[in-house]
Amino acid sequence: MKKYKILMAEDDLSLINGLTFAMKKQGYEVDVARTSLETDALWGNGDYDLVILDVSLPDGSGFDICRNIRKTSKVPIMFLTAADEETDIIMGLDIGADDYITKPFKLAVFLSRINALLRRSTDFSQTDTQLSSNGITVFPLKGEGYKNGQSLELTSGEYKLLCLFMENPNTVLSAEQILGRLWDCDENFIDNKTLAVYIRRLRMKIEDDPGRPTKIVTMRGMGYKWNTEGSRSL
Numbered sequence: 001m002k003k004y005k006i007l008m009a010e011d012d013l014s015l016i017n018g019l020t021f022a023m024k025k026q027g028y029e030v031d032v033a034r035t036s037l038e039t040d041a042l043w044g045n046g047d048y049d050l051v052i053l054d055v056s057l058p059d060g061s062g063f064d065i066c067r068n069i070r071k072t073s074k075v076p077i078m079f080l081t082a083a084d085e086e087t088d089i090i091m092g093l094d095i096g097a098d099d100y101i102t103k104p105f106k107l108a109v110f111l112s113r114i115n116a117l118l119r120r121s122t123d124f125s126q127t128d129t130q131l132s133s134n135g136i137t138v139f140p141l142k143g144e145g146y147k148n149g150q151s152l153e154l155t156s157g158e159y160k161l162l163c164l165f166m167e168n169p170n171t172v173l174s175a176e177q178i179l180g181r182l183w184d185c186d187e188n189f190i191d192n193k194t195l196a197v198y199i200r201r202l203r204m205k206i207e208d209d210p211g212r213p214t215k216i217v218t219m220r221g222m223g224y225k226w227n228t229e230g231s232r233s234l
Contacts, residue, residue, distance in 0.1 A: 004118055005029045008052040009039040009062060010080070022107055023114070036060030040068070048075055050118060053097075055081040055088065063095060070096035074143055074156045076117040080110070086193075093197045096155035120160060120182065131166040133228050134215045136206055138163055147206055157182070158202045165216060165226035174223040199224065 006023060010016050011034045020030045031046060033039035036059045043051070043065075051069060053062035066077055076099075079092045084102035092100045099113055131138045136152075138145040140163060145152040154162065160182050164173070175195050203210045217227045 003027060003029055004049040005031070005047065006050045006052060006114070007031050007033065007039070007042055007046060007048045008080075009033045009036070009057060009065060010052070010054045011035070011056075011058055012054075018107075019110070022111060026111060026114075028114075034058070036062075036065060039065055043069065049121070050114065051075055051077045052080050052114075053077065055079060055083040055092070063091060066092070066095050066097055070155055074154070074159060076121050076156050078113065078117060080105070089194070090197055093157075093194060094201060096157070098155070098157045121156065131163065133166060133169055133226070134206075136162070136166065136215070138166060152205055154202075154205065157198055158205070161198050161202055162206070165224070169226050169228050172219050172222050172225045178224065 004027075006028050008016070008019065008023075008030060010019070010032065016032055016034075020032060023030050031042050031048075033042050034057075036057050039053075039057075051065075053065055055062045062079060062081065066079075069075065069077065077097045078099040078101065079097050080101050080103070081088070082103040089100050089102075098117055101110060101113060131140070135148045136145065138159070143159060145154050145159060145162060161178070164178065164181055179195060199216060200210075203213050203216055207213045207215055215227060217225050219225055
């Protein structure tokens with residue numbers, strides 16, 4: 001069985017000790033960085049399955065680290081931070097994070113969210129089906145997506161969402177169904193507002209006119225649909 005490797009950027013020593021003990025007890029290999037500089041060095045020299053970031057580090061921001069990682073990798077990224085303003089959560093998800101947990105938090109929830117992210121990442125990487133419609137093609141085994149032959153720069157969360165839609169053409173998916181499939185978690189922050197961020201960000205990359213979407217359409221009061229029939233949102 002694969003032993004997952006996690007990179008955690010956190011400067012609170014008491015929190016580091018507790019979380020690393022819990023994660024190692026779950027069988028994960030954990031590297032810890034206490035500064036942005038250390039995080040960059042470890043990331044550059046390692047091969048990680050998950051990155052956990054605090055927003056506030058002594059020499060920089062976890063947001064900047066996330067942006068840099070997303071330039072080259074689709075690795076799952078989780079924010080674990082005291083920055084609990086709605087604008088912070090939206091920012092974290094908007095720049096490519098797959099999850100955002102605010103402090104204080106329950107250890108069991110934290111571990112469950114790690115398991116969900118790693119499981120989803122593994123599930124999406126094991127299928128070899130090619131999906132193609134609306135000028136969009138994805139290769140799940142390779143983790144690649146294309147629009148009219150041009151490569152799409154998608155985060156892990158965006159890619160999973162796109163695959164889910166394309167696997168269910170012309171089918172209305174409720175917000176609850178989408179969130180349940182992608183995150184498999186009942187935590188309250190994962191709500192319609194969070195999903196809307198992912199939808200908006202994905203539309204910016206795949207729609208010809210994101211302001212008038214024809215691929216991912218909103219079905220008012222019902223959810224969203226991957227539309228191959230040519231009509232717009234209702």
